[in-house]
Amino acid sequence: MIFSEDDFSDIVTEYLYSLDKENKTDLKIFLTLFKKADFNITNILFDKVKNDKNDKITTSDIRLTHKAGGNNFNLDFSKESLGTQKYFSLIGLLMILLLRNHKHITN
Incomplete structure (x- = not known):
């Protein structure tokens, strides 16, 4: 069961980091979902590079790129609205x- 106060953003950030390194297609799907929801978010920037598998990437290591009025600007995740963070x-x-379910079925 998922509750409104549950926060999965660090787990998601770690997952998106792995997509950025290994599977850009699935990362594009994630960004498309943001565009379809009219958030005008066009990219995720990772400010940290993992040097080994024990390093963790968290929301404090990312910025979201917004497109507004034909211009792009980057915003730290912590400065995003609570609605954007929850989405x-x-x-x-x-x-x-x-x-994960799809890969399990197809493999």
């Missing part, structure tokens, strides 16, 4: 569940 968390969790 990021829930859509990311949904992608993790769907894509």
Whole structure:
């Protein structure tokens, strides 16, 4: 069961980092979901590079790129609205569940 106060954003951030390095197609799907929801978010920038598998990427290591009036600007995740943060968390969790399930079925 998922409750409104549950926060999956760090798990999602770690997952998106792996997509950025290994599977740009699935990362584009994530960004498309943001565009379709009219958030005008066009990219995710990772400010940290993992040097080994024990390093963690969290929301404090990312910025979201917004497009407004033909211009792009980057915003730290912590400065995003709570609605954007929650959408990021829930859509990311949904992608993790769907894509892991899909890969399990096809492999």
